[in-house]
Amino acid sequence: MASSSLAKSITKFRPCFSLSGHSSTPLPSSSSSFSSAAVVSSTPDTNSSSLSQPQQKQRESRLSKWLLFLPGALTFGLGTWQIFRRQEKIAMLDYRRKRLLMEPVNINNLLSLEDKLDDLEFRRVICKGVFDEKKSIYVGPRSRSISGVTENGHYVITPLMPVPGLPDSVQSPVLVNRGWAPRTWKEKALEVNQQGSEQSSHTVPSLVQEGERSSWWKFWSKKTESLENEITPITPVEVIGVIRTSEKPSIFVPANDPDSRQWFYVDVPAIARSSGLPEDTFYVEDINENVNPSDPYPIPKDVNTLIRSSVMPQDHLNYTLTWYSLSAAVTFMAFKRLRQKTSRR
Known part of the structure; x- marks a missing residue:
């Protein structure tokens, strides 16, 4: 009887122990629910990432195809x-x-068309005047092949000045590209110009000294003889050329330096200013084929070079x-x- 009553009392208090005791049985159920929820919540992320990766690959493949x-x-x-x-x-x-x-025309007939200079390019013209050698400008270096040998030189640009009393003479100065000349020719021409300027500067003092040493009539005779020797007849030059405009240099061509008289390309307004002429001065390239064999330089341009590129x-x-x-x-x-x-x- 005692044993049966003890068993009944234990069965009565078992729920209390199960509620108040630190049993671990309900914990696994809660943890399993959380883990299942986490798995459920993580499954859409994996599905979305798995869907975006193929799309990215397709886009990359399309881009690579176009590239x-x-x-x-x-x-x-x-x-x-x-x-x-x-x-x-x-x-x-x-x-x-x-x-x-087209037939060449007198350049004086084109002076009224200065505003349309671009339309006049490659027009053949005739110019008559006198070259002012002291104002010559050398553009270069420009190479030229002669008998298979390449030689460096320059283009010689000289102002052609009007001749008073000559009806066919140019009415205003014209810049003429007389052609190509070797470097040695340029050096000789510069030496001749310097010597000529020095002789002209010493002419008057020498005449004064001669007059002081001799009598009046002797001095007068020598003065008149010297003046007669200095006065030379003006022989006009006829140039058959082509109207051209300024060159367009490449990025490798240096800039012109007018102060040191170094010209690497043709800039018509700048050359005209350096020569004391208006900026709208005509620029003509000589194409005359009649060259003196004894004095060939400068060599005029060949007409065929103008229709080449x-x-x-x-x-x-x-x-x-x-x-x-x-x-x-x-x-x-x-x-x-x-x-x-x-x-x-």
Whole structure:
């Protein structure tokens, strides 16, 4: 009886022990619920990341495909641009050729068209006057091939001055590019000009000293003889040339230095200012073919050089074929690369 009553009392107090005791049975259920919730909550993130990665790969593959064809498109565009450049060059050379076939006119008839100087370029003109050698300007260095030997030199630009009393003479000064001369010719010309200026400066003092030493009539006779020797008849020069404008130098050509008289390219307004002439002075390139064999320098320009260019139409055609062939080769390589990628997959 005692044992049965003890068993009943234990069964009565068992719920109390289960509620108040530190039992671990309910904890696993709560932890399992939390872990399951975490798993459930993490499953959408993994699904979203798994969906975004293929999209990124597709975008990258598309971009890589376009980049493979980009060099072919660029080279194709360059080849097409060379075709347009060829057409422009053909039109430009035809324009020059037609202008040079026209009969030369007196430059005095074109003075009223100074505002349209660009329209007058490559027009053949006739100029008559006297060269002012002391104001010559040398543009260079410019090389020239003579019998297979390249020699350095300069272009000689000299003002052509009017001749009083000559009806066909130029009415205003004209800058004339007389042609090419070697460097040694330039040095000799500068020495002659310096000696001439020194002799002219010492002429009057020598005459005064002669007058002081001799009698009046003797001095007068010597003075008149010296004046007769100094006065030389003016012989006008006829220049057949072509109206031109200033050159457009490349980025590799140095800038002109008028103070030190160093000219690397033709700048007509600057050369005119340096020579004491108006900036709108006409600039003419001599193309006269009648050259004196005993004194050939400066050598006038050849007319055929005026209808030439550094890049001729045939060169543009060669460039076009080169760019198109390069475009075809690069595009073929791009297709081949894409086929390799698809076969690997």
